[in-house]
Amino acid sequence: MYSLDFVRPASLAEAVTALQAEDALPLGGGQTLIPALRQRLAMPGRVVALAALPELVGLRVEGGEIRIRGATPHARVAAEAPLPALARLAGGIGDPAVRHRGTIGGSLANNDPAACWPAAVLGLGGVVRVRGLAGPREIAADAWFRGLFDTDLRAGEIVTEVRLPLPLAAAYVRFRQPASRFALAGVFVARFAGGRVRVAVTGASASGVYRWTEAEQLLASDFSPGALAPLCVSAEGMLADVQAPADYRAHLVKVIACRAVAEAASGRTACG
Ligand SMILES: Cc1cc2nc3c(=O)[nH]c(=O)nc-3n(C[C@H](O)[C@H](O)[C@H](O)COP(=O)(O)OP(=O)(O)OC[C@H]3O[C@@H](n4cnc5c(N)ncnc54)[C@H](O)[C@@H]3O)c2cc1C
The missing domain is CATH 3.30.390.50 (CO dehydrogenase flavoprotein, C-terminal domain)
Structure with a gap:
């Protein structure tokens, strides 16, 4: 393993600040990023761990939408989502280890062409909320997914929440x-x-x-x-x-x- 700076912030604000280093990356559940680090496919100088931040974990229904925070693991969505299609989507991802570590924000930032979450977020016409040094920004799903492993996420930003309208x-x-x-x-x-x-x-x-x-x-x-x-x-x-x-x-x-x-x-x- 090469040497890198591992930052465990105490708040979302601290995480955003820590991410402003030139070659820093957020770490969600690590299900994609950790294998990429091990294979030297990604070589950031700093990773900023998000999974333990309470501000980034959990889901709720508000204003006719399901709002899922960015570092919520798939297993939590599987257990708590009020829309069965979402609960079953999340419950079918990978295996138990992947579901308990992998997060919705990591999946949406990664935008793997075969991933499940992009289909749900685009299919429901959701909105991805991100936060960077300049503050929060909201991006409609139609603009978020830009192509293979490509999204509207900018360097230094964190996916903080996904808002999904409840369908019939x-x-x-x-x-x-x-x-x-x-x-x-x-x-x-x-x-x-x-x-x-x-x-x-x-x-x-x-x-x-x-x-x-x-x-x-x-x-x-x-x-x-x-x-x-x-x-x-x-x-x-x-x-x-x-x-x-x-x-x-x-x-x-x-x-x-x-x-x-x-x-x-x-x-x-x-x-x-
Ligand atoms: C064996 C295996 C089977 C899998 N099967 C499936 C499957 O069936 N369906 C499916 O959809 N997925 C599957 N996955 C993918 C998995 O579900 C994770 O969603 C995915 O790896 C990314 O989530 P993560 O939280 O682990 O992100 P990480 O690996 O931590 O990060 C991935 C990327 O996203 C960035 N990132 C992470 N969190 C954020 C954030 N909040 N804001 C901004 N950027 C962020 C990181 O910097 C990195 O670039 C599988 C993975 C494995 C290892």
Whole structure:
């Protein structure tokens, strides 16, 4: 291990200050960052531990939204989220060790193209709240996810909270890679008052999580799996690797989306 400065701040304000060093990174649950440090894929001079800060842990319902603080571990969301689709999404991430250490803020900052949280946050049309030296900033999900492992997060900022509107119905279904348990394709679907529908797809595209707007339009007038029948998902731009070729992932997107709509329409919410 090379030498680095490990900072354990006593407050969010201290964490933000500690992060202003040129090569400092926040440490959430370490499920991605620690392996990256060990492999020298990341070599920060300082890491700032967030997980023990009470200001950054917990969730609540307020103003028709679920508000989840940035360093809340997946296991806590699985146990406490009032929306079954979210609880089951969080409860299906990795294994117990990953769920008890890994955090929603770490997942959203990392924006792995196969991660589950980006699908939920984009599918619900959430807002990511961050804090840097200049103060807090709020970024709509549509602007947060900018591409593969890329987000609107700026150096020195911390994801402090995620605000997710409560839908009338929602479901997350994914087809899991059996070893890693990451999604080969995962779809989060949410229906809101007035018939508005959002559909977000993870795991499939080489550009990371994205909204499937054609599906949203059809589902707005007919919220049933059959509404998706006319759609054909192109393999262009889909991920292709040893786990699955692009056309297989494209095929999965529609199959999984139909299952997610069926689950949401039935009132059950699933995480496959
Ligand atoms: C074996 C295994 C299986 C997994 N399976 C799944 C799965 O099925 N589905 C899934 O979605 N994920 C899965 N994950 C990922 C895991 O769930 C974590 O969410 C993910 O590793 C990042 O969260 P973390 O808190 O551990 O972040 P860290 O590893 O601590 O940090 C990751 C990145 O985010 C930054 N960061 C961390 N917290 C913040 C913050 N609050 N604000 C700003 N930046 C921050 C760090 O600087 C770093 O760049 C898996 C991981 C492992 C190891």
